Amino acid sequence: MSGITYSEIKEEFLKNKIGLIGIGILASLVILSGIAVITIPIDTFKQWNNPNHWISYPKTSLPAWTNYLTAEKIPEHIIMENPITVSQEDTISVTSHQFNVNFVYDDFPNDFIYEFTTEYSGSPLLQISIIRPDQSKILLLSTSLPYSETINVHHERFFSADNIIKKNAQIQLAKINSESYGILGEEIIFADNDGHVLKGNYLFLVNLYGVEEYVKILDSKLILGGKTFGIMGTDELRRDLAVGLLWGTPLALFIGITVAVGSVIMGLIYGVYAGFKGKKTDDALMRFNDVIYALPALPFLIILAVTISNSIFLMVGFLLIFSWVGIAKVSRSMALQIKTRQYVEASKVMGQTNSKIIFKHIIPQLLPYTFASIAISVPAAITTEAGLSFLGLGDPTFPTWGQILHDANTYGAAARGLWWWIIPPGIAIAITGLAFVFIGNALDTIVNPKLKK
Amino acid sequence: MFGVLLVTLLLTIMLVGSNMDTILKQGIAYQVRLEITENPGIAESFASIKEFESFVQDQIDQRTEALGLDNPWYSPQRIGLTMYKILILDFGNATFLTSDSGSSNVGDILLEKIPRTVLLFTTATIIISVIGIFLGSLSGSKVGSALDRITASFAVISSSFPVWWIGMLMIFLFAFTYQIFPARATPSILPTESGYILALLYHMALPLITIVLIGFGAWAYLVRNFMVGVMQEDFITAKKTIGIDKSKIIYKHALKNAAAPIITILALSLSGSLGGAIITEAVFDWPGMGRLYFEAISVMDLPIIIGATYVLTVLFLISIFTADLLYGYFDPRVKTL
Numbered sequence: 001m002s003g004i005t006y007s008e009i010k011e012e013f014l015k016n017k018i019g020l021i022g023i024g025i026l027a028s029l030v031i032l033s034g035i036a037v038i039t040i041p042i043d044t045f046k047q048w049n050n051p052n053h054w055i056s057y058p059k060t061s062l063p064a065w066t067n068y069l070t071a072e073k074i075p076e077h078i079i080m081e082n083p084i085t086v087s088q089e090d091t092i093s094v095t096s097h098q099f100n101v102n103f104v105y106d107d108f109p110n111d112f113i114y115e116f117t118t119e120y121s122g123s124p125l126l127q128i129s130i131i132r133p134d135q136s137k138i139l140l141l142s143t144s145l146p147y148s149e150t151i152n153v154h155h156e157r158f159f160s161a162d163n164i165i166k167k168n169a170q171i172q173l174a175k176i177n178s179e180s181y182g183i184l185g186e187e188i189i190f191a192d193n194d195g196h197v198l199k200g201n202y203l204f205l206v207n208l209y210g211v212e213e214y215v216k217i218l219d220s221k222l223i224l225g226g227k228t229f230g231i232m233g234t235d236e237l238r239r240d241l242a243v244g245l246l247w248g249t250p251l252a253l254f255i256g257i258t259v260a261v262g263s264v265i266m267g268l269i270y271g272v273y274a275g276f277k278g279k280k281t282d283d284a285l286m287r288f289n290d291v292i293y294a295l296p297a298l299p300f301l302i303i304l305a306v307t308i309s310n311s312i313f314l315m316v317g318f319l320l321i322f323s324w325v326g327i328a329k330v331s332r333s334m335a336l337q338i339k340t341r342q343y344v345e346a347s348k349v350m351g352q353t354n355s356k357i358i359f360k361h362i363i364p365q366l367l368p369y370t371f372a373s374i375a376i377s378v379p380a381a382i383t384t385e386a387g388l389s390f391l392g393l394g395d396p397t398f399p400t401w402g403q404i405l406h407d408a409n410t411y412g413a414a415a416r417g418l419w420w421w422i423i424p425p426g427i428a429i430a431i432t433g434l435a436f437v438f439i440g441n442a443l444d445t446i447v448n449p450k451l452k453k
Numbered sequence: 454m455f456g457v458l459l460v461t462l463l464l465t466i467m468l469v470g471s472n473m474d475t476i477l478k479q480g481i482a483y484q485v486r487l488e489i490t491e492n493p494g495i496a497e498s499f500a501s502i503k504e505f506e507s508f509v510q511d512q513i514d515q516r517t518e519a520l521g522l523d524n525p526w527y528s529p530q531r532i533g534l535t536m537y538k539i540l541i542l543d544f545g546n547a548t549f550l551t552s553d554s555g556s557s558n559v560g561d562i563l564l565e566k567i568p569r570t571v572l573l574f575t576t577a578t579i580i581i582s583v584i585g586i587f588l589g590s591l592s593g594s595k596v597g598s599a600l601d602r603i604t605a606s607f608a609v610i611s612s613s614f615p616v617w618w619i620g621m622l623m624i625f626l627f628a629f630t631y632q633i634f635p636a637r638a639t640p641s642i643l644p645t646e647s648g649y650i651l652a653l654l655y656h657m658a659l660p661l662i663t664i665v666l667i668g669f670g671a672w673a674y675l676v677r678n679f680m681v682g683v684m685q686e687d688f689i690t691a692k693k694t695i696g697i698d699k700s701k702i703i704y705k706h707a708l709k710n711a712a713a714p715i716i717t718i719l720a721l722s723l724s725g726s727l728g729g730a731i732i733t734e735a736v737f738d739w740p741g742m743g744r745l746y747f748e749a750i751s752v753m754d755l756p757i758i759i760g761a762t763y764v765l766t767v768l769f770l771i772s773i774f775t776a777d778l779l780y781g782y783f784d785p786r787v788k789t790l
Contacts, residue, residue, distance in 0.1 A: 291460055294773065296765045298731055299746060303465065303758070306750050383615050387732045390617060391747065405618065409736070414625040415636065422625060426618035433613035441609075 009368060012446045019442025025435035033250035044243055048399045054238040055157070058110050058225040063233040063420050075105035077226030083206070085217075092211055099204040099222040108187045108197055110225035111160045114206065117220075118154050122213035123147040126206070128158065128165075130189060133200025138172045138189065140165045151214055160185040160225075186225075233420040235404075236411040244399040245424055251400050252382050252432055255312070259319045259381035260374045260436075266320065267327030268370055272362050274328070275335030276354070282332070289328055297322040301384070305393040312395040315388065319381055327373055331366055338362050368447040375440030379433030386429050401425040459536070465762045478517060485512045535759075547757045550748060559760040562745065567764065570730055570741030573657055577664040578723045584669040586708070586715065589676025594703050596681055608674035616667045620736040623663045634659040637738045660737040668722075675718060679711035686710070713783035717776045724772035 013019050047053035058077045067074055083097035103109075114128060128141040141164060145154055158165065166185040173188060192198035204222055208215055232242035274285040304318045338344060344361055352360075388394055389402025390409070404425045408414075413421040489509065499505040552562040592601040628636035635656050683689065684707055692702050730743030738744065742761060749757035 294770055296769050299762055299765055302750055379613055386615060387617065391732060391735060409621065414621050415629050417629060422621050426614065430614045437609055437613055
């Protein structure tokens with residue numbers, strides 16, 4: 001503990017390649033968190049567990065960039081919001097929305113959803129039909145909207161998984177082809193005579209017929225569910241994983257850094273106080289330290305999370321309880337050495353208060369060591385929190401990386417080969433951990449001359 | 454030592470006690486009402502609804518008292534009784550979970566699960582330490598060589614991945630993509646059938662490989678650091694100048710001197726891995742203590758939670774204690790006992 005000045009530490013650190021890599025990774029993580037906070041509205045992440053919010057996203061779809069790697073073109077997610085509108089006013093009024101899509105992919109779409117909001121009175125008739133590239137026209141759905149005397153607003157969604165759509169498609173395609181292929185609605189509709197994908201222009205026609213009644217379509221949207229979406233793909237609950245991963249970054253940094261800083265400060269003050277006071281105080285404090293050290297941490301964390309609360313802020317507190325122990329031990333032994341230095345004895349003789357000696361003379365000497373131990377204890381906090389979340393004990397309102405992996409495990413991602421759901425969160429955890437390990441090791445070699453070769 | 458054990462148990466009881474009481478009381482109320490609906494005769498024999506309600510309440514109170522639940526869980530006699538029972542190793546009966554053979558005695562359940570956890574994690578720790586010591590002493594004797602660098606970087610990288618995540622990847626790769634190992638670690642045949650041990654070992658392979666893969670790097674790095682320290686000592690230089698075979702110096706003389714810290718860490722890592730068993734066993738579905746603990750927590754099975762915490766704490770304390778003793782044995786300078 002021969003007084004290293006901060007400029008010396010800085011100078012040495014700048015020479016340390018690994019430390020700089022660590023700083024680089026950390027900086028990019030911080031920038032990522034910044035991007036997350038700025039670009040993704042905080043609302044989105046509050047909606048993480050709300051299935052309604054994600055309904056227009058595709059289900060378990062690959063990241064979009066996988067299309068560049070494979071020869072086969074996997075269908076992308078297409079959302080069509082601006083249809084061609086054709087209206088005819090007569091005794092029977094027709095409002096027709098037409099969605100034109102050029103489907104050139106080698107695989108069937110995941111599903112399709114038609115979502116609309118209309119304003120009407122009476123009971124208008126809704127017909128959805130599709131004109132395929134081979135010019136065959138299939139009437140998918142013909143239904144009348146619920147009767148209403150006054151003008152009301154109606155919102156509804158039709159899914160390709162609806163039985164009626166599937167049946168209609170099957171029956172009408174059976175007239176054209178000798179047999180129909182596929183089990184799912186979208187597979188039947190998009191298949192050619194051999195059961196392959198029929199490429200070309202598809203025209204979705206949505207007609208709303210009203211008889212001398214007021215009918216108006218306010219909003220109309222056709223979603224052709226793809227099998228690829230975004231940078232990171234989506235999960236079983238249609239959630240955009242990129243959002244979850246991006247939001248996980250500030251959360252992981254928050255948990256890691258708060259726990260590390262908190263526990264190091266707690267341990268430092270506790271240990272230094274014990275070492276400085278000595279005798280019976282030291283004995284008693286260290287005995288207590290031993291008790292906490294001997295408690296099995298993970299089982300207790302689990303019990304605490306189950307019985308008290310799994311809020312992320314309380315979780316940070318629980319992690320703090322178990323993580324200050326080691327640092328207290330080390331800083332006590334360091335305080336024991338520093339205490340015997342002459343300037344400490346001198347200030348004692350001069351009648352300075354204990355707290356002043358501890359905070360002004362002893363702790364500043366330990367600070368370089370403190371920085372190193374803060375950096376080193378961050379990864380443990382992040383992994384522990386991720387582990388608890390993985391067991392399903394995390395805070396469900398926040399999409400942490402552990403949470404994403406928990407969902408992946410629940411929906412059997414490993415068994416179904418959904419690699420994009422498993423690999424990125426784990427790598428994110430590891431990279432964040434590595435950044436702090438790099439910085440910590442670099443600092444450690446500087447402040448602990450023993451480790452130098 | 455013993456004090457720590459008691460403190461741990463007391464904390465556990467304090468944390469889960471009140472929840473457990475609520476669950477038990479609800480259970481009693483449910484049971485009483487169920488009995489009455491099964492015998493319509495009881496309900497018919499009452500004149501008014503009020504009378505009937507008071508009868509039901511009486512029944513509930515009687516049973517609550519019989520079980521000692523009328524005192525709050527923090528009353529001295531209940532905590533005292535619980536602690537006393539634990540001390541004489543009577544954990545009572547589990548509320549919900551049972552052992553594979555159908556017994557709901559906590560002692561039976563624990564005895565069934567402990568060997569499996571010990572089997573998996575002790576085997577893993579032994580393999581890790583053998584590879585680690587070998588690799589560590591090899592790279593420690595050649596500081597700066599390619600092997601040394603690879604070991605160091607592997608240690609840092611492998612230790613920053615969570616074991617359970619690697620576990621998921623391994624299941625993904627070797628159980629589903631290439632179907633080499635089974636995905637669930639619980640054997641599909643019953644423990645009573647012959648060949649159960651073999652099936653268990655086969656199912657153990659994937660978790661074992663994962664734990665070893667994640668663990669040995671950090672081990673090798675630690676051993677390497679100790680070895681570097683020892684190799685700089687004068688007596689090693691002296692032996693080198695005499696011309697003793699290098700591998701003999703490394704494995705016989707240097708390693709012996711680095712033994713004390715290595716064995717301490719061995720004992721500590723063994724107990725540490727037992728704590729980590731909860732998540733690892735959950736991923737691989739290994740039917741050991743960790744999974745039992747997790748299941749017990751999720752259904753709030755108090756007797757099992759207490760029993761399992763007891764066993765985990767005892768194992769943890771024993772390993773800390775042995776680590777201390779062994780350190781004193783290998784390095785007489787620090788003998789404290």
